[in-house]
Amino acid sequence: MDGTTLLPAVVVVPLLGAVLTPIVGRTRARMAGLWALAVACLTAAVGTALVALVALRGPFSYEMGAWAPPWGIELRMDEFGASIAVIGFLEVLTMLFAIKYVEKLLLPVRIPYFYTLMLLNAAGMIGFAVSGDLFNMFVFLEILSLSGYALVAIAGERIAEMAAFKYLALGAVSSLFVLLSVGLLYAVTGTLNIADVAKRLTGTGYALPVAVALAGLVLGFSVKAALFPLHAWLPDAHTIAPSPVSAVLSGLVVKVGVLGTLRVLQIYYAARPQQLPVLNGMLAWLGAISIVMGAFFAIFQEDIKMMLAYSTISNIGYIFMGIGLGSTYGLIGATVHIFNHALIKVTLFLAAGAIIYRTGCRNLTDLRGVGRVMPWTSAVMTVGALSIVGIPPTAGFLCKWYIALGAVQADKLMFAVAVLFGALFILIYYIRMVNAFYFREPTRPEVATATEAPLSMVGPLVVLAAGCLLMGVLGRIPLSFVEPAVLRMLGQ
Amino acid sequence: MKRIAVIAVLVAAFVPLAAAVAQLPTFGEASNPTNTYLVPRYLQKGPEEAGAANVVTDVILNYRGYDTNGEVVVIFTALIAALATLLVRPKQMAATPPGDDAPRSPIVSFVVKAIAPFIAVFTVYLVLHGHLSPGGGFQGGTIFGALIILLSLTLGHKYGLSLLPERSRPWLQAAAVLAFIAVGLLGWALCGAYLAYPSYSQLEWVREGWLIALEIGIGVGGAAIFATVFWTMEAEP
Structure with missing residues (x-):
């Protein structure tokens, strides 16, 4: 059997797992968690096998329903699609972490639905990442968005409903922009297949509708990615959601917007490169502003999860800046930062979750001295902080270095300065955090008497921290892995 | 300003x-x-190679069946989102909602009882006839869901619930997704790709059978989901 026939399985396994979760968890909620963990493990295994196949043989396609594209839907697995392995791996660790966490936080009746939504969300992201068809991408975008809105509201804490509603309203508008733009492209080309759209756009007229479609698609996807100034929904939603959900939303779901942008650029680099310079210029500037504003707001946050949420906006800025620079180094750095930031942000949010789970506190002043009572969790948090600042030899260094090189390569030194500035700001707020954790006396009795988080939380955290360090040491591997995809996209 | x-x-x-x-x-x-x-091929060859005389059904359930597979998951996700954000205690839906025991107009109850079987037959017709003419699982399922809601409002919450017994309810809610995955995996195992249909002309009855299985799955799933969302919103927290 040819390995490529496994491609639909990476979507179908989490989907089937999701619809069966309410049935499995009907009598005992704990069963739903274990079931979801098993499904996530299987998904991750299939995803990893597929990525290995890409590494060995290069990109491949799968014809859904055995209909040749463009009549049927094509699944396309390329180097950008390698995010499915990252999604699978991080979902496994998040599910394991979540088992104890949600038992404490959620109403028992909602726990099976929590895991159902998590699996649906994962299936949506994976389906989006491997889709080679514009409308199909939209369908999976809806699955992952809809499950995301519900996951924000599921705990019902303080302003959860309000935050989820804000997320829903902006998310729905952005989805409409995507759908309308797909419609425009379909009207002028008569096809929905991504490769085929690129082919049929080459040399046809309709300059304005095609340009508006580009603008609409990138606008829609940058709302999903929370690029400044379209980030307004993110801080509340990512702060108020249960920590495992924050980890997935901040680490993975916003990246879907970036991946969507990359898919759109694949079309336009091939078919209409003359329409890209203006857009790229805007993306680079918005990225630079995002880096600085996100980091700036993060400094003033007391709530550690709010701080991490703003830091996500800053890091999305790095990625969009790398894309906007349009140079090989910039794009390679941006693509790898998608993966590395996912790893680092999941580490940080889960560590923050473990601290909140044990102490019930989330403000920096309340959390003074937590490093003494929760040594493992705090150490993981520190590793995550070092990685996100980009101190070598951690995961964050090489990709930020590449983005800075990309700025030099594109002859735009201003942007390299923005990279440095961002790193400095980020350093300030993580120093604040590490200082509070380790070098201050506890002020709250619940912090002073807290104990280390349970093994089902510390285990995933240690694996994640090891991943952050390992990706720093082995950073060359992902860089050289995505290089062919970037060169192909730029037509070099 | x-x-x-x-x-x-x-x-x-x-x-x-x-x-x-x-x-x-x-x-x-x-x-x-x-x-x-793309359209000329759908129009000219659709009924023959995809299995349904209605070309729209061919595109929705066969050529682009994977999209529809995603769409039924979107509907299922909406259901789970409603359950996850509105339920607060076990058996909440089984409890009688406020105002349910208020006296109802005997005329309304009688008329609803009288027309209910006809509505039910019409939904079956819609689901099965989607094969040949406009209609299909989505439309039929929506109307059947509305019928269950109508019956719960006029004949009482308990009566409505009894139409979808609690033991089988989660299966019915997942019916559409499960039907797609079942047909998809059959295609994967027997015809070489997920959601592929047998291509031999002698096997036309198999293609039609799979299409009808999908339509029925979509209809049952849709009806169960609409009714459950209604009950969830109706239930007292």
Whole structure:
């Protein structure tokens, strides 16, 4: 059997797992968690096998329903699609972490639905990442968005409903922009297949509708990615959601917007490169502003999860800046930062979750001295902080270095300065955090008497921290892995 | 001030979109790319190679069946989202909602009882006839869901619930997704790709059977989901 026939399985396994979760968890909620963990493990295994196949043989396609594209839907697995392995791996660790966490936080009746939504969300992201068809991408975008809105509201804490509603309203508008733009492209080309759209756009007229479609698609996807100034929904939603959900939303779901942008650029680099310079210029500037504003707001946050949420906006800025620079180094750095930031942000949010789970506190002043009572969790948090600042030899260094090189390569030194500035700001707020954790006396009795988080939380955290360090040491591997995809996209 | 800003943003978004739509090929022209590229094959070969006389059904359930597979998951996700955010205690849905025991008009109850079987038969017709003419699982399921809601409102919450017994309810809610995955995996195992149908002309009855299985799954799943969302919103927290 040819390995490529496994491609639909990476979507179908989490989907089937999701619809069966309410049935499995009907009598005992704990069963739903274990079931979801098993499904996530299987998904991750299939995803990893597929990525290995890409590494060995290069990109491949799968014809859904055995209909040749463009009549049927094509699944396309390329180097950008390698995010499915990252999604699978991080979902496994998040599910394991979540088992104890949600038992404490959620109403028992909602726990099976929590895991159902998590699996649906994962299936949506994976389906989006491997889709080679514009409308199909939209369908999976809806699955992952809809499950995301519900996951924000599921705990019902303080302003959860309000935050989820804000997320829903902006998310729905952005989805409409995507759908309308797909419609425009379909009207002028008569096809929905991504490769085929690129082919049929080459040399046809309709300059304005095609340009508006580009603008609409990138606008829609940058709302999903929370690029400044379209980030307004993110801080509340990512702060108020249960920590495992924050980890997935901040680490993975916003990246879907970036991946969507990359898919759109694949079309336009091939078919209409003359329409890209203006857009790229805007993306680079918005990225630079995002880096600085996100980091700036993060400094003033007391709530550690709010701080991490703003830091996500800053890091999305790095990625969009790398894309906007349009140079090989910039794009390679941006693509790898998608993966590395996912790893680092999941580490940080889960560590923050473990601290909140044990102490019930989330403000920096309340959390003074937590490093003494929760040594493992705090150490993981520190590793995550070092990685996100980009101190070598951690995961964050090489990709930020590449983005800075990309700025030099594109002859735009201003942007390299923005990279440095961002790193400095980020350093300030993580120093604040590490200082509070380790070098201050506890002020709250619940912090002073807290104990280390349970093994089902510390285990995933240690694996994640090891991943952050390992990706720093082995950073060359992902860089050289995505290089062919970037060169192909730029037509070099 | 805020209102003016909102209007300005809306106009700024509207003008380029309207200009782009105005420059599209004239709607309905026979020479449009949308009419000349993919559609001829769907129209000419659809009924023969995809299994349904209704070409729309061919596209929805066969050529682009994977999209519809995703769409039924979207509907299922909406159900789980409603359950996850509205339920607060076990057996909440089984409890009688406030006002359910208030006296109802005997005329309304009688009329609803009298027309209910006809509505039910019509939904079966719609689901099965989607094969040949407009209609299908989505439409039939929606109407059947509305019927269950109508019966719960007029004949009582308990009566409505008894139409979807609690033990089988989660299975019924997942029916559409499960039908797609079942047909998809059959295609994967027997015909070489997920959601592929047998291509031999002698096996036309298999293609039709799978299409009808999908339509019934969509109908049952849709009806169960609509009714459950209604009960969830009706239930007292």
